[in-house]
Structure formats: C-alpha cells, structure tokens
Amino acid sequence: MSVKRQDNATVNRHTVRRILRYGKPFLWWFVLVLALVLIIVRLELLQPAILERATDDFVGKYVDVSAEGISLAALKQMRAEDLRGVILLGVQYFVVSAVIMLLTYLQVSILATVGQKIIYNMRTDIFRHLTRLHVGFFNDNPIGRLVTRVTNDCETVNEMFTSVIVNTVSSVFVLVGVMVSMLQRHVQLSLSIFTVIPFIAVFTFIFTKVTRKLYRAIRARISELNAFVSEHVSGMKVVQIFTAEKPTMEAFENQSEELRKAHIRQLMCHAAYSPTSYLLNLVSIGILLAYGGNLVVTGVITAGTLVAFQRYMTRFFDPIQELAENFNVVQSAAAAAERVFWLLDTVPAIQDDPEAVSMDSFRGHIQFKNVWFAYRDEEWVLRDVSFEVLPGQRAAFVGATGAGKTTIQNLICRYYDIQKGQILIDGVDVRRIRLEDLRRNIGQMLQDVFLFTGNIKDNIRLSEQDITDEDIVAAAKYVNADPFISRLEGGYDHRVIERGAAFSAGQRQLLSFARTLAFKPSVLILDEATANIDTETEALIQDALGKLMEGRTTIIVAHRLSTIQNADKIIVMHKGEIREEGTHQELLAKGGMYYKLYMLQYEHGIEPVA
C-alpha cells in the first residue's frame, strides 16, 4: 500500500478524473442541481432587494406626511397606493421564501439521492472485485481494512460530489452574487466593506488548518483510550488477579485527562475563532454606519440600500467557511479514492483463460505432472510432484505439517497457479477449465468449517436457490446430520449466530458434509479434522464419510488410520516431495517411512478408530 496521508499532498489529477467518472451517469442530474443552485442563489439575493424597496419606496416616505398631523383615516386613504404596495412586497417576499424552500428541498434531495447511487455503484464495484480476487490476497490484507474500503472510504469519496462540487459552486455563486449586488449599489462603499473579507478568509483558513491538526490529535487520543479500555476489559481477570487495579486506574486517568486536554485545546481554538467572525461582522457594520451613513445623508444612497447592504454583509461568512472546509474534504476524499482505486486495480491472480473450456462434470481422473509450486518467490512448497488418481479412487495424503498436503488440494481447485508442470483433470489442464465448472464439480471440505450467520438451511444451500428444502433435508439425512439438526430449536430454521460458535466441531463437520453433498460434486477433496470429537459423533462422521466417498474420486488429507488403510492409494509427503506411494499393504511391505509410522502406532497398542 503506497497511500500516504499527507497534509499537503497534491491531489492527483488522474485520481480526480477517475472519481468524476462515477458521476458521469448522473451528469444531467448534476447539471440540474447546479441550475437549481443558481436559481436559489439568485432568489436569495432578491430578498434584501425587496427589503430595500420596502424601506425606500414606502417605509422611508413617512417623514413628509407625519409632520402634518392628518387623521389616520385620511392618511390611509391618501397613501392607499403605498399601503397596497408594501403588502404586495410582503407577499413577494413570502412567495420568494416559499419558492426557495421548494427548490432547496429538490436540490438537496436530488443531490443526496445521486450521491447515494454513486456510493452504491462504487460499493458494488468494490465488493464484486473483492470476490474475484484470489484467496492469497485475503491472507495478505487484513479483512477489517478491506471492509473499510467498502464502507467508509466510499462515503468519503462521495463527499467529492455532494460537498465539494456543489458547495464550491454554490459558495462561489453566493460570494460573487453578494459582491455584485453590493457593487451595483455603490462601488466605494462596497469596496471599503470588502476589506474585511481577506481577514475573514485568512482567519478561517488558519482556523481550519489548526483544528484539523487538533482533531487528528483528539482522534488519536480517543482511539488510544478505546484500545486501553477494550484491552483491559478483556484482560480484567488478569488485572484483578494481580491486584493491579490501582496502577491501572492511574494509567486510565492519565489517558482520560490527556483526552480532555486535547479537547480543551480544540475548544479554545474554536473559542478564539468564533468571536473573531462576530468581531469582523461588527467592524463591517461600523464601516457601513460611518461611511454609508455619510452617503445617505449626502443623498448618494438611500436608507433602504443601507439596510440591504447590512443583509448582504451577513452572507460573507458562510461561503468562506464552506470553501475552507472543502479544501479538507478534497484532501481526504482523494486519499480515500486512492485506497479504493488501489484495490480495484489489483488484478485477480486467478482468472478464466480466454479459451477456457466448459465441463459439465468430471469423470474424476486427476493427474499431477512434475508440479513445482511456491507461494512466494522460490520458496518451493512442492517440488516436482507427480501422481495420478484414477476415476473413483481414494487417495490419502500423509505427512507432517508443512509437507504440502493442503497445498495439493488448493492447487486442484486452482486457488493458486503453479510455476512449473501441469495439473490435469480428465486430461484437461486446470488452467484451461472454466473456474466455475472446476470448483462446482469439486466438493472441497476444509478443516475449519466456516458457518455464516443465518439459519441451518442457508448454511447448507449457501445462496444457491436451486437447492430445495427437500434437497437440504435429504442431504442432511444422508450424512447423519439430520438427527442433531432436528433436535435444534426450529430445526432447519435454527439461527446460526457468531459463525456457529454454539456448534461442536463434530456438528460443524456434519453440516459441512451436508453442504458439500447438496452441491453434488464429482470429485471430493477433504482435509480431515484433528479436533477432539466425541466418540458418538466420530462414528457418525466416519459413516457419512464412507457414503460421501462412494463412487467419487477422493483426495483426502488423512489423520485417522482407518481412513488411510481404506484408501486405494496412500501418498506419503515429506517436505514438498512425494516420499512413498502405494496401498497400505504395499507400503508396509516396503518397510519405509510408512512402515515405521505404522509400527509405532501398533506397538503402543492404540486402536485405530473404527
């Protein structure tokens, strides 16, 4: 991962262009949103103008009549025109406000909806891409981090659309609109008031920069404290047994205090900034009253214009703050985008060959020809491995941990590609068989059975809707899983929680058998569990296994002597090479490694499990 989070990292132009590509299908919606923003800003600028007209045309005219002491009724009659006019302006203001509300609602809703659709598309792309990646990728990249790519990072990237683009445009519109409206009224007065803008801008940018740092410090403290709590809560037993409550409490209080101090720093920074903008607001009012007042008195501008100016001035602050914040958003969105695109650019190591052949089922002839394989560089895990398993045969692999038994299984299913040699199924190189057909026809059972949250049925059929409830029950019955499932609350609809933590190792095995059988594979690959399983379940498993293997080519990593003895072919692996190969009797007669092993076991009088 080459993603650096630097403060002033220049945003990669290519990354931005790539982000924008996600917005392309919604181009016209964006155009509409921007058009709406334009109209809204225009309408908002109209509001002070209405106020100005009300002041000048009607309210301001009171002076010349009030002095004359006419009766109220006469006054009403005399100025009926003006009264109607001012009410009309009120109505105008009312209508403008209502239209702004409607358009704003439309604009924000459209933008949010479009933004969510972009996130949706991005998430779909990432998740689909993740499922295409080879198994090895998930060993190198912590899953938690990948989840963040799908969840948080997408949202951050999306800010680019929802905040940056629209907010920038709208902020600039407002700022320019306000300035133009003011300049139209009086250039010099406007310019003198604009002198506060650089101060606002500078203060705001300094503030956002400082707070960003302070917030980062706060987040770091929070995660430290969280780590402390989560660790000490899990290790509370140790804390209590070692009677270390007091020093631990002190350490906690320290961290707690550090966090408070970090918060206070941010608090004070904000406390200094927020009144500054108020201060500048008052400064601009001062300028307005002193300079603008003079202009009113000399008749250059009207009182209404003064009121309008004052209203316009209050609108400097938000856009500048918004622009300052966008600067941050762009940075973090670009960083998130780089992480996301790095993931999307990871090429799946295992893909279908363009000329891959489709195979409906396998006869089950498996052949390794001088296979060399390494997970990394030249650290060979398999060296020149060759063997052949005929259709319907059972081949048992024996050897110490790390001998390469499990690797052989992974290679048959093509989770990795080999460096040298060939692996053939029914005479076809596995690299030339459509991945889907290859894996569909091979039933692989892992040592650790992975159960998903959901119910028992879901765990047998996975997401394959073609497998009916009847199929599930039939499969479960066949592999002896039915009795224990039926005893569960809700039977086949029993909820599986926390990855099946409530099930014993034996029960998990049986479930995995049912799952495999439901998919009707032609070849069986099995990694025998070494876990402690009670004798009763063990017998069920053995019986089920026998039935599963019937008529199917089976490749099995064996730990139980009975499984080994019943195999058609035993392959003894040692450090990535095949040491011996043959049937039980042949290997015993040979007097080699297998023989020694067997004799050891026999001498100690341990009965092979029946």
Add this chain to the structure above:
Amino acid sequence: MQRQQKKKRENIFRIFTSPYARQFIKKYKWNYLIGIAILIVIDVLQTDVPLIVGDTIDAMERGLFTAALVRAQLIHLGIIAVIVFLGRIFWRWFVFGSARKIERDMRNDLYSHLQTLSASFFQEHKAGEIMAYMSSDIEAVRMVFAVTVMMGMDTLAIGVSTLYKMMTRIDVRLSIVAFIPLILVALTTTLLGGEMHRRFTRKQEAFANLADFVQEKLGGIKVIKAFVQEKREWENFDCSNRAAQDANIKMARMAAFMFPFMRMVAGFSMALAIAYGGYIAILGRITVGDFAAFVQFLNMLVWPMAAIGRIINIMTQGSASMKRLETILHAKADIVDGPGAVSRGIPAGTVEARDLTFTYPGEDRPVLEHVSFTLEKGRTLGIVGRTGSGKTSLVNLMMRVFDPEKNMLYIGGREIHEIPLADLRRTIGYVPQDNFLFSDTISANITFGDRGKTQNDVVAAAKAACVHDNIVDFAEGYETMVGERGVSLSGGQKQRIAIARALILDPEILILDDSVSAVDTDTEEKILQHLRETRAGKTNIIIAHRISTLQGADQILVIDEGRIAERGNHEQLLARNGIYADMYHRQLLEKMKREEYAL
C-alpha cells in the same frame, strides 16, 4: 401515545435530577454560574446592535447624523465587540470546559467501577458493549451538560432580550405578529427532530449491517469460492447495499426538508414584518430606523427558536444514555470481601477442596462435581483433562474469579471467603491460558503485579522463565513495546513473559494454566527445572495437556466432565492403564512421529 409523551418528559429531567448527575452539577456549580452569567451579559449586549443601526438610520433621516453621533455609535459598537469577544471565549471555557471535565469524571467513574466487577459481569457484557457506554453514551450526556446548557441559556437570554427590546422599543403588535411563525420553527425541530434521530439510527444500523456482511463474507471467502457462490453473493450484497442506500436517502430527504423549511418560516416572519411593519411605518407608528432594527431582531431570533427542538432532542438522548450508564454504575460487585473477612497476613500455600461442586450462573449443569483433594505446602499438583472438563474452572474458584459456595475451598487452612480478596490474590501467582499481555513495555508487563520490583528482579524472573535471551535480542530490550504498536511476540514468548510476570511475585501458590503449551519441549524442560529450583518449599499447580509438563508432579488429578476420574502420581496413573495412560501413549506416538518426519 399520550403516555409515551409523558414518560419522555419525565426522562428528560431525569438527567438533572438523578443523584449521580446532581453530584456533577454541585461540583462544577461555580463554573456554570460564571459561564452562564457571562453568556447572559453578552447575549443582552448583542441585542443592542440592531438598535444602534436603527438609531443611526433614524438620525440620517432626521438630519441628526453628525460626526459626534457617528463616533458615539462606533464607540458603542467597539465596546460591544470587545466584551462579546472576550465573553464568548470565557463562557466557552467555563461551560464547555466543565462539560469536558464531567465527561472525564464520568469516564473515570465508569472504568473504576468496572474494575470492581467480576468475570460473570464481563461474560454478560462484552467489550464492544462496554466500549459503546464509554464513548457514545458518555458523549450523549456530555452534550446535555455542554450544548443544552449553552443553547438553553442562549435561547432564554437572546429570546427574552430580543423580544423585550422589540416590544418596548419598536412595536408590540408587530412583534407578536412577526414572532408567531417563529414558534413553528421551534415546533418543527421538536417534532421532526425525533423522527430525524430515528432515521439517523436506522441509517447507522444499515451501515453496520453492511459492514458486518462484508466482514463475514470476506472471512468465508474460501467457502464462497469453493462453492462458486460469488455471483450469488453479489445479489446478497446488493440487498445490504440497497438497504444502506435507502436508509441514507431517507435521512437526507428529512434533512433536506427540515432546514429549508425552517428558513422558509423565518422568511414568512420577514414577509409579515415587511407587510405589516411597512404598513404601520407608512402610518407613522414606527420609524424607518425601527423597521431596519426590527428586521435584524427577527434574524437574531431564528437560531434560538431552532435550538428549542434540539435541546429537547439532546436531552431525550442524554437521559436515555444516563439511564444506561447508571445500570452499569449500579451493577453490584458480586465478588467482594465477605463480612467475616479479616486480614491475617498472606495465607500459606495449602489448598483443600471439600466436595467442591460448582455451577456457572445461568447454566443448569455443574462444571465441577464432588471434587475433593488436599495440596500440602511445597508440593506440586498436576491437573489434566480434555478441553471443557473443568480444569480452568477449578483454579478460577481458587482465585475467586467465580465464587464457590461456602465451606468447599480452603486456602492456607482458612475458608476462602474469610480471606480478604487482596490477600487471597496476593497468595497466588497466575499464568493464564491465553497468556494475556498488555500493550506496554515488556518490563511493565512483568512488573504488572508489583510496580515496586527492581530491574534485577525483572531480569531474574525473565531468566527463570527462559525468556531473558529473547528479550535482550530485541532492539529496545526490556523497554520493547508489546502488541500492536510494538513487536509481535510468538505464542511461546508471550507465555514465558506471562510466567515471568507471575514468578516475580514469588507467590505462595503458583498456578500455570496450560501455560507452556506453545513452548518447545526443550525449553519447557528448562523452565520446569527452574521452577523446581526457585520454587522449593512453595506450592505449584500445573494444568497441562502435555503429560511431559506434569509427570514430575507430586499428585496428578485427571478431570473428566467435572469429576476427578483418576488421581495419583505419574507411575501410579500409568499402572492404572486408564485415561491418563492412554493420553500418555498417544502423545508419545505423536512425539515419535514428529521426530521420524524430522529425519
């Protein structure tokens, strides 16, 4: 519905009436009073600004606009600016600063209380749940003590002062007419705020579901690939993805409605001010300056009105959080010193179990049944048995991690409940099964039970645990950080550091709970040899799966399904040809198999 409303109201005030909260109010009373006083002063001062503008405009209209007036008005503005500037800094410090202190105090209280709770509490409340209390619930309460106080006072001060000035200085009827729509703003935030919060919660849930989904599927990616379910999972993902999208859109629509709506209402207010204000201005009841000031006053009122709804929402959430926090704070520590517990020094290293039977709370089958044995001081007891047979439960009871019934366990000849907890636990040095270490330096981990130990003690303990050589190999030696932010130790290294942590206390009773399983056999032999030397005359209890670990014990208990199935020393047990002998032979075979392959 009616009742629910009423209930909600009760809850809201709970946050200020509960004794726990009142204690904070009392503690930071002066800070709050000063902060609030400052707040009120500057709020009232701020409401002078529209009047200054209005008066100046009137002066212009009436030809009274002189240099002296301008100077006076500018000075007035300047004074307001300085006081408000300083006041805003200070009230923040007093009010928000105190809220941060309350937050810290609450966090400390909560953690301190957690330390007194027993294992059964932590079985029920997982770390994730406790973290939620620590972060979001405390934050919700802090919001009440910070934002609500500030907003409440602000609303009150600005609201009252503005309304008062509008009515007295401008026009009563105009004020009332223009103010009425603003009540709608308060109503909107109050009524829609709750719905907004619900939608927000739903959005968060959908997000969490999505994250869980991806987490789980990626965890089981191998199964998905083995059964070629990738495309099907795309469809499943689509559901979660769409749900997240919809929840987000719903939330956004609400926000898209609420804020413009409030602005529209403010606009209505202004429209009324223009129409009616203009009307009465024409009729000479108010001046143009009054009109200009009035418009500004209206603007100042919008925010406090919107705040009312937020205050109610924050208080509702804060009260709910306070309630949750109180359930933890009131959770009773169930393993405490009994009434008869008197300190009579550290008990001696003898252990006796008399027909010990124990059932975990909430379970119906006992984990231990009729277990009786006597362990003399200076002897070593070995315990073997399958996973789940009750070995760890037995030592947990000795340390009162869980509480045995009366008269079943005796340590140093005293009934276990008569020994103060601190004494009991100081008698015992424990090396846990999961060799739990903390993210701290190696040295700090070893001295975890006694910070007063010297570096020499640390080195001696590390040597006895056969981990000294490994430690000095690290660049920073004993100061090396353990865990995520430091070196990642191997299982064996962790176990040996955990052993050193127990050994340094030189306890009367040392318990090794399957603690050398990740250590290779040669090192294990060395450690056991060291134990025999350094622990002469002290009592040891060794739980192990490997027979080699405990075959030298004076007495070995074979525990099966909570009962002692066999007992005796190594030779006696082998002669019995039972479970123990069977395990022994199996392990011998495994060992030979390994050696054979290693050829």
